[in-house]
Amino acid sequence: xxxxxxxxxxxxxxxxxxxxxxxxxxxxxxxxxxxxxxxxxxxxxxxxxxxxxxxxxxxxxxxxxxxxxxxxxxxxxxxxxxxxxxxxxxxxxxxxxxxxxxxxxxxxxxxxxxxxxxxxxxxxxxxxxxxxxxxxxxxxxxxxxxxxxxxxxxxxxxxxxxxxxxxxxxxxxxxxxxxxxxxxxxxxxxxxxxxxxxxxxxxxxxxxxxxxxxxxxxxxxxxxxxxxxxxxxxxxxxxxxxxxxxxxxxxxxxxxxxxxxxxxxxxxxxxxxxxxxxxxx
Numbered sequence: 001x002x003x004x005x006x007x008x009x010x011x012x013x014x015x016x017x018x019x020x021x022x023x024x025x026x027x028x029x030x031x032x033x034x035x036x037x038x039x040x041x042x043x044x045x046x047x048x049x050x051x052x053x054x055x056x057x058x059x060x061x062x063x064x065x066x067x068x069x070x071x072x073x074x075x076x077x078x079x080x081x082x083x084x085x086x087x088x089x090x091x092x093x094x095x096x097x098x099x100x101x102x103x104x105x106x107x108x109x110x111x112x113x114x115x116x117x118x119x120x121x122x123x124x125x126x127x128x129x130x131x132x133x134x135x136x137x138x139x140x141x142x143x144x145x146x147x148x149x150x151x152x153x154x155x156x157x158x159x160x161x162x163x164x165x166x167x168x169x170x171x172x173x174x175x176x177x178x179x180x181x182x183x184x185x186x187x188x189x190x191x192x193x194x195x196x197x198x199x200x201x202x203x204x205x206x207x208x209x210x211x212x213x214x215x216x217x218x219x220x221x222x223x224x225x226x227x228x229x230x231x232x233x234x235x236x237x238x239x240x241x242x243x244x245x246x247x248x249x250x251x252x253x254x255x256x257x258x259x260x261x262x263x264x265x266x267x268x269x270x271x272x273x274x275x276x277x278x279x280x281x
Contacts, residue, residue, distance in 0.1 A: 001082070002138070004084055006092035009092040009093060009141070010099065013093050013100060014103060017106070018062075018106070020143050021069050021106055022104070024058070024065055024273065025274070028249075031249045032186070035186055039238075039244050041238055041239075041242070044242055044243060044244030044246060045244075048239050048246065051239070051272055062104075064104075066147060068149065069101070069109065070144075070146050070275065071128065071147075071148070072124055072146075073127065073143075074129045074130070074142070075140075075142040075144070075209065076132070077132050077134045077139070079133075079135065079136035080135060081136060093129055093141070094125045094127060094129075097123070097127045098125055108121070138281065139280065141279060141280075142209055143278075147271055150184065150270055150271040152182065154201070155266070155267040156264065156265070156267075157265045158264055159263040159265055169227070169228065171265055171267075172228060176237075176267070177237075180237060181237065183270075185237055185246075187269050188208060188269075188274050189248055189250070189252065189267070189269060190204045190205055190270060191228070192256070193253065193258075194263075195256035195264060196259075201268070204254070204267060206254065209276055212249065213249070213250040218255070225251045226251075233248055235247055
């Protein structure tokens with residue numbers, strides 16, 4: 001059994017919190033450059049070039065890609081042969097977020113008593129932590145700062161099976177159309193279909209961690225991704241809602257088995273600043 005000290009976890013989360021906010025991934029940058037080439041709107045093309053320039057400045061000067069440095073969402077894939085020593089895994093992650101946001105001079109955006117006092121916690125915790133037990137003797141941690149503007153556009157529908165595939169598409173396209181410029185397009189669209197309400201929302205968000213534009217391995221689901229991408233870009237929302245053909249960089253759909261009376265569909269929209277960094281202990 002492999003032993004991992006909580007201090008190692010804290011240090012890794014602190015580092016990933018900063019890197020995720022400073023460095024846009026190469027796949028994301030490449031997708032933005034392709035979008036800038038493909039965009040037919042002059043204004044849209046200009047906006048995309050500014051987004052790319054912003055990412056280059058952030059990485060070079062070690063400053064945030066966006067003033068909204070996000071609600072820190074952390075995915076922990078814990079190998080079943082791993083022993084966490086010296087304390088709590090969850091507290092080690094929270095301490096890593098505190099340290100990373102302090103050291104990186106990142107905006108603290110989390111408030112407690114959300115329906116009343118809304119007092120800022122001052123350190124961007126508590127983070128939202130998802131843990132999964134997986135085979136093996138390693139711990140993989142992915143830190144995903146999620147901006148409030150795009151997260152506010154999340155939608156869940158508990159559809160009935162009778163609506164069929166067209167009903168699923170209609171709900172997704174309506175969600176994107178109503179979101180408009182709010183999630184700072186061009187977006188990446190995470191979709192979860194099946195399971196229960198919370199499972200659909202979880203797989204929709206986790207789908208955003210997939211390599212950008214990598215199709216789902218299931219051919220039918222991959223075809224749905226291609227169709228939705230074409231239909232979303234045909235909405236004409238464009239970069240930052242200024243109009244154009246490049247509203248969406250990629251659609252990632254994940255599915256899960258569902259109850260015979262249910263057809264849950266979750267939409268999680270990621271802004272163009274698709275921030276996530278991962279490391280393995």
